[in-house]
Amino acid sequence: MNNTRQTKTLIGTMFAAAAGTAAYAAFASHSLHPYLNLSVLALAAATSRMKVKLPGINGTMSVNLPFLLTAVVNLSAAEAIVVACVSTTVQCWPKKNAKFNPQQLTFNLSMMAFASCLASLVYHAQWLQAMPWSTSTLTLVLATATLFLGQTAPVATIVAVSEGKSATSIWWNLVQLSFPYYVISAGVTSMVQAVSTHMGWELALAVFPVMYGIHKSYQLYFVRLAEALRPEPMVRAASAGA
Numbered sequence: 641m642n643n644t645r646q647t648k649t650l651i652g653t654m655f656a657a658a659a660g661t662a663a664y665a666a667f668a669s670h671s672l673h674p675y676l677n678l679s680v681l682a683l684a685a686a687t688s689r690m691k692v693k694l695p696g697i698n699g700t701m702s703v704n705l706p707f708l709l710t711a712v713v714n715l716s717a718a719e720a721i722v723v724a725c726v727s728t729t730v731q732c733w734p735k736k737n738a739k740f741n742p743q744q745l746t747f748n749l750s751m752m753a754f755a756s757c758l759a760s761l762v763y764h765a766q767w768l769q770a771m772p773w774s775t776s777t778l779t780l781v782l783a784t785a786t787l788f789l790g791q792t793a794p795v796a797t798i799v800a801v802s803e804g805k806s807a808t809s810i811w812w813n814l815v816q817l818s819f820p821y822y823v824i825s826a827g828v829t830s831m832v833q834a835v836s837t838h839m840g841w842e843l844a845l846a847v848f849p850v851m852y853g854i855h856k857s858y859q860l861y862f863v864r865l866a867e868a869l870r871p872e873p874m875v876r877a878a879s880a881g882a
Contacts (some may be wrong), residue, residue: 755790
């Protein structure tokens with residue numbers, strides 16, 4: 641990220657929003673689930689390193705989303721924030737010899753804490769559950785949509801500010817690349833909920849191999865998409881040098 645005044649202002653705003661929602665979550669969360677929390681936390685952190693580079697955008701996508709949604713659905717808002725922040729730290733931690741970027745980590749942590757807290761508050765909202773048309777599936781869809789907007793909108797904005805591009809076009813690219821994965825993740829989370837109701841949440845967390853397979857599929861798809869987006873002269877040059 642460029643050290644511009646707009647970028648720093650946006651990071652500060654995101655941090656303030658995350659701090660406010662985290663404080664409210666800590667105040668509103670009364671029940672804790674230590675064993676489930678640790679299990680989801682471990683799986684979210686492990687799958688956060690399974691990430692793929694988004695073609696055409698300076699960013700990556702991790703396959704830990706179903707576990708973030710599982711935390712949103714089954715844990716308190718405060719616990720969901722902890723799961724999101726720990727897995728985000730693991731995801732963003734630089735590889736060996738790579739440069740550490742504190743601004744990027746601060747923004748990503750703030751964005752994930754804010755989005756996860758909002759999604760949890762939406763899913764557990766009593767006024768929403770009291771509606772006659774409300775179902776667990778509908779609340780999961782709304783929570784997923786909240787998490788989707790809470791993640792993609794800030795990312796599109798920060799990329800647009802730091803790189804001088806259109807936020808709308810960047811967000812639309814993010815939608816095209818990541819929306820199908822959010823739909824899949826919501827379906828996986830719904831499956832986890834159904835299995836855990838009858839067989840216990842321990843068996844439901846065996847969804848890890850499914851996410852590994854999805855990661856490999858997305859990795860192959862994005863590699864091919866990145867090749868298709870490359871200018872033709874570059875592709876020819878690369879082929880000639882192979």
